[in-house]
Amino acid sequence: MSFAEPLALQSGASIRGYSLAYETYGTLNADKSNAVLICHALNASHHVAGVYAGQQNSEGWWDTMIGPGKPVDTDRFFVIGVNNLGSCFGSTGPMHPNPDTGKVYGADFPVVTVEDWVNAQARLLDGLGIQTLAAVMGGSLGGMQALSWTLQYPERVRHAVVVASAPNLTAENIAFNEVARRAIVTDPDFHGGHFYEQGVIPKRGLRIARMIGHITYLSDDVMNEKFGRELRPRILRAGSSGDGPPRDAKAPSGGSAVHDVTSVGAYLYTTQDIEFQIESYLRYQGDKFSEYFDANTYLLITRALDYFDPARHHDGILAKALAGATAKFLLVSFTTDWRFAPRRSREIVKALLDNRRDVSYAEIDAPHGHDAFLLEDARYLGVVRSYFDRIAAEAPSPSGSGPGWGPA
Amino acid sequence: MGAGMSDRLTMQSIARLVPPGSRVLDLGCGDGAMLDYLQRERGCSGYGIEIADANVLACVKRGVNVIQLNLDEGLSMFDDASFDVVLQIDTLQHLRNAETMLLETARVGRTGIVAFPNFAHWPNRLSIARGRMPVTKRLPYQWYDTPNIRVGTYKDFEVLATKNRLSILDSYGLQEGREVRFLPNTRAGTAVFKFERG
Numbered sequence: 001m002s003f004a005e006p007l008a009l010q011s012g013a014s015i016r017g018y019s020l021a022y023e024t025y026g027t028l029n030a031d032k033s034n035a036v037l038i039c040h041a042l043n044a045s046h047h048v049a050g051v052y053a054g055q056q057n058s059e060g061w062w063d064t065m066i067g068p069g070k071p072v073d074t075d076r077f078f079v080i081g082v083n084n085l086g087s088c089f090g091s092t093g094p095m096h097p098n099p100d101t102g103k104v105y106g107a108d109f110p111v112v113t114v115e116d117w118v119n120a121q122a123r124l125l126d127g128l129g130i131q132t133l134a135a136v137m138g139g140s141l142g143g144m145q146a147l148s149w150t151l152q153y154p155e156r157v158r159h160a161v162v163v164a165s166a167p168n169l170t171a172e173n174i175a176f177n178e179v180a181r182r183a184i185v186t187d188p189d190f191h192g193g194h195f196y197e198q199g200v201i202p203k204r205g206l207r208i209a210r211m212i213g214h215i216t217y218l219s220d221d222v223m224n225e226k227f228g229r230e231l232r233p234r235i236l237r238a239g240s241s242g243d244g245p246p247r248d249a250k251a252p253s254g255g256s257a258v259h260d261v262t263s264v265g266a267y268l269y270t271t272q273d274i275e276f277q278i279e280s281y282l283r284y285q286g287d288k289f290s291e292y293f294d295a296n297t298y299l300l301i302t303r304a305l306d307y308f309d310p311a312r313h314h315d316g317i318l319a320k321a322l323a324g325a326t327a328k329f330l331l332v333s334f335t336t337d338w339r340f341a342p343r344r345s346r347e348i349v350k351a352l353l354d355n356r357r358d359v360s361y362a363e364i365d366a367p368h369g370h371d372a373f374l375l376e377d378a379r380y381l382g383v384v385r386s387y388f389d390r391i392a393a394e395a396p397s398p399s400g401s402g403p404g405w406g407p408a
Numbered sequence: 409m410g411a412g413m414s415d416r417l418t419m420q421s422i423a424r425l426v427p428p429g430s431r432v433l434d435l436g437c438g439d440g441a442m443l444d445y446l447q448r449e450r451g452c453s454g455y456g457i458e459i460a461d462a463n464v465l466a467c468v469k470r471g472v473n474v475i476q477l478n479l480d481e482g483l484s485m486f487d488d489a490s491f492d493v494v495l496q497i498d499t500l501q502h503l504r505n506a507e508t509m510l511l512e513t514a515r516v517g518r519t520g521i522v523a524f525p526n527f528a529h530w531p532n533r534l535s536i537a538r539g540r541m542p543v544t545k546r547l548p549y550q551w552y553d554t555p556n557i558r559v560g561t562y563k564d565f566e567v568l569a570t571k572n573r574l575s576i577l578d579s580y581g582l583q584e585g586r587e588v589r590f591l592p593n594t595r596a597g598t599a600v601f602k603f604e605r606g
Contacts (some may be wrong), residue, residue, distance in 0.1 A: 330468070346485060349475060349485065350485045353455070353475075353485065353486070353490075354487070354490075356431070356453075358473055359455075359473060359475070360464075360467070360468055360473050360474050360475065361474070361475045361476055361477075362461075362464050362468075362476050363476040363477070364461075365461075379461045379465070382465050383464065383465055383468050386465060386468040386469045387468050389469070390468070390469075390471050393471075394471075
């Protein structure tokens with residue numbers, strides 16, 4: 001959907017002539033009361049569920065959660081996925097031309113915040129003719145947007161489902177973002193953010209940014225369980241990061257005699273080649289990411305994470321910030337998530353309690369760290385399913401709506 | 409939770425202690441049946457606290473606000489006197505920090521209501537007299553697998569409440585859903601206390 005009118009941004013800048021990519025699932029009922037907006041996190045998009053016909057591995061990023069018969073049941077709800085401004089999956093972003101100059105934005109793309117995204121999403125809903133959301137839902141940075149919706153447009157949100165999120169980032173969390181940003185910015189191929197015209201991509205920076213991200217999305221336990229100290233299988237080992245031809249499986253580097261050490265698996269005694277499986281995993285994830293993700297988008301989105309802090313204009317008191325929220329809330333966190341730890345979700349719960357708002361909170365004992373919010377876990381999916389069943393049951397009874405709509 | 413407590417009469421009796429329209433915090437709310445009842449029948453609002461995943465799910469299904477917390481970690485999330493009533497129905501006996509949680513109940517609630525199995529109920533005394541720990545409908549566990557790690561009596565609670573300067577507003581026993589106000593320490597399987605900070 002294209003928007004000609006300028007959108008005023010938190011920074012004081014504005015952006016005009018932009019477009020937002022979005023997808024919808026299910027059917028909007030007659031009184032438009034069954035709309036659910038899904039907000040995405042760092043590297044996701046408007047493609048939240050389902051597959052593209054004829055495309056392998058094209059499942060939406062929250063396909064475990066959203067779809068026909070799933071916890072967020074698209075047989076009952078009209079689900080909207082939207083790609084945020086500044087992202088790189090179809091909505092206007094740094095790789096697109098600035099209508100004011102005719103040149104690609106690059107590093108000049110305006111800094112956007114969670115609040116700006118919510119304002120842009122609200123305009124999209126206006127365009128779709130939807131006044132009120134049955135629910136707004138998101139995980140991580142998406143959860144921040146869901147929370148912000150209840151503050152910026154309280155009258156337009158009946159329920160907010162905030163998963164693995166936080167009321168702001170801690171210093172440690174900002175620190176991780178900063179390392180990732182510095183990796184990108186200091187890549188010689190970054191060219192101050194104007195790399196598009198140079199015909200290069202700062203892939204090295206993107207790879208490292210993604211590697212550090214991945215470390216923080218997992219838990220120590222799950223990483224040990226998945227990779228432990230396991231060595232990369234010799235057959236796959238190569239001279240240089242897996243790119244060159246396989247080396248003789250028996251030859252350690254240096255030394256004159258070759259011992260038979262296959263029983264425990266021999267070290268390569270190399271400082272630069274992949275030795276451990278975890279290295280292989282991180283490099284693979286980094287490589288994959290650098291192929292599709294935009295460097296300027298990474299900077300913008302991590303900055304939006306850093307800036308989000310609704311309590312900032314309320315003496316740092318979250319309860320004051322949430323006083324205006326009227327939605328009902330479901331919050332979910334995961335015990336092993338240290339990037340968006342349960343205690344951060346509890347802060348939101350407490351602020352809602354202080355304001356006497358309706359809130360339920362599930363703290364799921366899952367081993368997968370922050371990643372858990374994207375994975376299948378019966379307890380997690382069960383709570384969300386039950387919550388959405390309630391939303392469906394309490395909705396104003398629509399006339400002439402699609403099948404399956406009714407009391408749960 | 410306990411078999412006897414699922415009794416509707418018992419729930420109704422305890423619910424009568426909760427003033428209509430109260431803001432209620434139910435510690436160890438189980439499947440949310442009590443809060444659901446208080447919301448529907450007495451116009452109350454509030455939250456349940458639960459640790460068990462299945463109970464959290466049951467509460468969400470009922471539309472009862474539930475917060476998944478371990479009560480052994482205390483009630484730091486809740487401000488002083490932030491609720492009209494704090495309930496501990498068949499919860500106290502499961503808590504390692506039972507005395508602390510009793511004080512926390514009195515801190516967070518303007519009134520507290522506690523119900524727990526009365527170990528001095530006569531069949532329990534009889535069993536002890538025979539030399540065996542009681543296994544009854546109310547206390548259905550063997551001594552080695554019971555989750556009731558803080559077994560006490562109606563009288564014991566009076567002593568604990570006095571020690572902690574709680575004033576008892578009402579107290580009685582419950583047996584088969586009937587209120588027992590004469591010799592409750594002997595005649596009732598469940599002890600019920602309504603109290604406030606003294």
